Amino acid sequence: MSDDVAIRFKNVSLHYRVFHERGQSLKGTVISKLKRRDRFEVFPAIRNISFEIKKGESVAIVGRNGSGKTTLLKLVANIFPPSAGTVEVNGKVAPLLELGAGFHPDLTGLENIYLNGILLGLSRKQINERLQSIVEFSELGPFIDAPLRHYSSGMFMRLGFAVAVHVDPDILLFDEVIAVGDQGFQRKCYEKIMSIREQGCTMLVVSHVIDTLKRVCDKALLLDGGRIVAFGPLDMVAEQYASIFRKLEEERKSSRSVETLF
Numbered sequence: 001m002s003d004d005v006a007i008r009f010k011n012v013s014l015h016y017r018v019f020h021e022r023g024q025s026l027k028g029t030v031i032s033k034l035k036r037r038d039r040f041e042v043f044p045a046i047r048n049i050s051f052e053i054k055k056g057e058s059v060a061i062v063g064r065n066g067s068g069k070t071t072l073l074k075l076v077a078n079i080f081p082p083s084a085g086t087v088e089v090n091g092k093v094a095p096l097l098e099l100g101a102g103f104h105p106d107l108t109g110l111e112n113i114y115l116n117g118i119l120l121g122l123s124r125k126q127i128n129e130r131l132q133s134i135v136e137f138s139e140l141g142p143f144i145d146a147p148l149r150h151y152s153s154g155m156f157m158r159l160g161f162a163v164a165v166h167v168d169p170d171i172l173l174f175d176e177v178i179a180v181g182d183q184g185f186q187r188k189c190y191e192k193i194m195s196i197r198e199q200g201c202t203m204l205v206v207s208h209v210i211d212t213l214k215r216v217c218d219k220a221l222l223l224d225g226g227r228i229v230a231f232g233p234l235d236m237v238a239e240q241y242a243s244i245f246r247k248l249e250e251e252r253k254s255s256r257s258v259e260t261l262f
Helices: 026-034 069-076 109-119 124-138 153-164 183-198 210-216 234-260
Strands: 005-021 039-054 058-062 084-089 093-096 171-175 202-206 219-224 227-233
Touching (some): 005 069, 039 069, 039 084, 039 227, 058 210, 058 234, 069 084, 069 093, 069 171, 093 153, 109 124, 124 153, 183 210, 210 234, 219 234, 227 234
Parallel strands (some): 058 202, 058 219, 093 171
Antiparallel strands (some): 005 039, 005 084
16 A cells, blocks of 8 residues: 555445344254354445545545445444455554443543543553643543543543544544534534644544534545445535435425325
8 A cells, every 4th residue: 555545445345244033042042053043134334345545634424324434434443344355544543433432430530541542552651641631621620530420421422532532543533423512612622623634634524414524524435325426525525415315305205296196
């Protein structure tokens, strides 16, 4: 992979097994396995896609629910291996797919900073160097020694976001968590994201809010049914994305008109 490429997909597919019949007990499960009675179908979440993203690019991943957006990010993060093809990633990845993934409710906010930071690839020394900045960014100083089970969902997300954006990644993945909290905190999140972007970080952002994507992305990749429909300038792809919904709405109206005839 050339030095200017951050992410490359070559004919990548990912298939899930969706099981429809399982034993209701341990005994039943064992018997089903022995008799090969488990029934499943193969669901193609990603279908033979190829693309490249250059270092420093900010790319929106858009599409309808179930189109494969989150699955694509998980392939980049190496959470899932591809069923076929190759995924090449050049650099350290920080996935913000589920803020606070790995947090423990019985540990304090401070203890969870260390836990989450280590899970994201930081050493204890690196966490110590960033600790004050993380706590200040989260605005949770008065509560940082309280167990996480006493945090509100907003406090939980702010802590997760604060840790993730202090990892100094080469590639940052966002899945509907590009900003959290109230308006003031959201503004700070955007400022931090733009600062990270200006430092040359590559970003992949999943969101249904096009106005949000326009603030941080230059290009977009449109998925539909696990396939790439379009990949290019954000405005062009956004128009194609909107046209999918216009077509669906027209089909619904046509279907309702036919139903009224009977």
